[in-house]
Amino acid sequence: MIVRNYHQEKNTDRRVDSDGWSSVRLLLKDDGMGFSFHITTIHKGAELKMHYQNHLESVYCVSGKGSIEDLDEGSTHEIAPGVVYALDKHDRHILRAEEEMIMACVFSPPVTGKEVHNKDGAYPLIEEAS
């Protein structure tokens, strides 16, 4: 059994910071679960244009308020505690945080943790949908 605590791990290299968000990766590929599990904070006012080309992701809102715009379907959904969205089609989207949002994120296949160390210092799973 693996047991970890967000409040401890956020002070380690499990935490990745970027523009508008930070993410604590509580479970990664090498944990052998078949998925990875991250607690991600979206900072107030952030507007994040994202496109996960290689992974499926589900995102559950623990706290906060915002919206997600589906760029493929042209629709926008409110995000509040209890809302989950799942990018089952590698959907291009814009996530907006009206207030700081805490999100519980699941990636399949799992993130390895090495993705953070690319030349740009960015999280290469998150690619601008240019």
Added chain:
Amino acid sequence: MIVRNYHQEKNTDRRVDSDGWSSVRLLLKDDGMGFSFHITTIHKGAELKMHYQNHLESVYCVSGKGSIEDLDEGSTHEIAPGVVYALDKHDRHILRAEEEMIMACVFSPPVTGKEVHNKDGAYPLIEEAS
């Protein structure tokens, strides 16, 4: 993109109730994510002896207080908001809720949703480790 709201889905057949707990299955196998995602409430005072023989599960504590006893290793871990445990070895365990706990659970492989309809009316993924 799939968007669902716990506060709506808890009033549908996505909610499963059993002794000591209820679970709202927000994402199931047929959503094609490669995992299932459930928000599970453990009632105050519950003591649940469990053994998932066919699935791996991670459980993240959103709110509440309790403990998990690892019956294979003989250890006990406190559960509080921010704690995640992962049953990476199909670990036999006892979950105890000192206060009501809200947990974000991920199953791999995903739960289909049909498991709830066995002859006992119980959730057959959860088996007593007799």
